[in-house]
Amino acid sequence: MNTTPDLAQQRFNMIEQQIRPWNVYDPEIRELLGTMRRENYVPPKHRALAFFDMEIPLGDGSVPGQVMLAPRVEARILQDLKVRKNESVLEIGTGSGFMAALLASRANRVLSLEIDPALAQNAAEALSRNDVDNVEVLHADGAEPLPGGPVFDVIVLSGSVAQVPQNLLGSLTMGGRLAAIVGDESMMRMQIITRVDEKRWTTVEPWDTAAPRLLNFPEPSRFRF
Numbered sequence: 001m002n003t004t005p006d007l008a009q010q011r012f013n014m015i016e017q018q019i020r021p022w023n024v025y026d027p028e029i030r031e032l033l034g035t036m037r038r039e040n041y042v043p044p045k046h047r048a049l050a051f052f053d054m055e056i057p058l059g060d061g062s063v064p065g066q067v068m069l070a071p072r073v074e075a076r077i078l079q080d081l082k083v084r085k086n087e088s089v090l091e092i093g094t095g096s097g098f099m100a101a102l103l104a105s106r107a108n109r110v111l112s113l114e115i116d117p118a119l120a121q122n123a124a125e126a127l128s129r130n131d132v133d134n135v136e137v138l139h140a141d142g143a144e145p146l147p148g149g150p151v152f153d154v155i156v157l158s159g160s161v162a163q164v165p166q167n168l169l170g171s172l173t174m175g176g177r178l179a180a181i182v183g184d185e186s187m188m189r190m191q192i193i194t195r196v197d198e199k200r201w202t203t204v205e206p207w208d209t210a211a212p213r214l215l216n217f218p219e220p221s222r223f224r225f
Contacts (some may be wrong), residue, residue, distance in 0.1 A: 007039065014038075014051040014071050022072040023207075029079045032105055033071065041098035041126050042068065055212070058095055059119055065212030067118065068096045071156060073209055077156060077179050081205060083107050087153035090171070092142030093214050097123030099158050100135045107154065110135040113142040113217050142198055143216035146171055157181065159214035160188055168191065169201055181211045 015030050024030060039050035046056050055067035077099075083089065083106035091100050094114035100123065105108045117139045124137040125211035142157075145167055153176045156170055160181040172178060172195040182191045189205040196202055 010051040011038075014053075015092055018053045018070075018072045019075045022076055023081050024075045026079045029075055031088045032077055032078075032102065032196065034107065036098075036101060037130065038071065038098055040130055041101070041123075043096075056096075059116060063116060063215075065159070065215075066095065066119065067212055068098060069211060073211070074099050074102060076207065077190070078102050078106065080190070081153055081154055081156070081177050081179055082196055088156040089156065090146075090150075090152040091156045093158035094120060094137050095158055097132075097135075097137065098122070099156065100129065100130045100137070101127060101173070104132050104135045108134065111150075111152075112137050113140040114138070115141050120165040142214065143218075152176060155179070156215060158211075160211040161214055161217045162219045164191060164193060165217060169195065172201075174198075181209055185210065185224045 011034055015033055019030060019033060023074055025052040039047055042050045042056055049056050055070055057067055059066040070153060083103060085108060087107050089103045089107045089110040091103060091110060091112040094112040096098055100110050100112040112135055114123060114137060120137050120139040127135050128163060151171050151173050153173050157180040164180050168178060174195055174197060176195045178193045180191050181188050183189055188210045190207050190209055191203055191205055193201050193203045
């Protein structure tokens with residue numbers, strides 16, 4: 001007798017047992033997570049883990065920290081950013097492409113940067129297979145200055161950094177929002193930073209979480225005596 005829950009049941013359980021309890025109150029976000037096929041972005045060898053409350057490994061293991069974020073973290077980021085249909089989004093750390101797909105469902109267009117060429121190719125192919133046509137995936141180092149100084153309404157760092165990169169704050173439009181998991185392994189918090197005007201930004205830290213580091217972003221010096 002097969003007692004393994006079907007995909008629809010697993011998806012339902014993910015929403016009710018992981019996402020809803022994490023204060024994801026927006027019914028549109030929960031509905032989106034209930035219809036978008038997360039399993040289509042998970043590497044085949046880990047597909048059985050698609051709906052688990054965990055980070056799913058990506059790549060071949062040669063580069064540490066390449067993961068797909070836990071479903072509750074993806075959902076909460078999407079909710080807290082309040083992405084609108086007329087907005088442009090920059091994501092740093094494409095990974096599997098699933099977060100880019102979620103963002104694309106709410107935004108006008110998404111540019112997603114991935115430092116690992118194999119992950120970038122896999123994500124682009126997954127997005128294409130799932131008919132997501134408003135995401136551009138580029139093989140690029142998101143820690144480098146953005147070429148030509150483009151500006152975005154929303155910037156998402158799909159991984160953690162020691163501190164928010166100041167150059168990215170300047171790439172926000174007025175009223176634009178940046179989401180980043182900031183801090184050290186023992187204590188990280190989600191920061192949502194909103195640009196008020198040319199010289200002012202506001203920051204809220206609505207929840208604690210943890211995530212692997214994005215590559216090549218600066219780490220502060222630590223002196224020990």
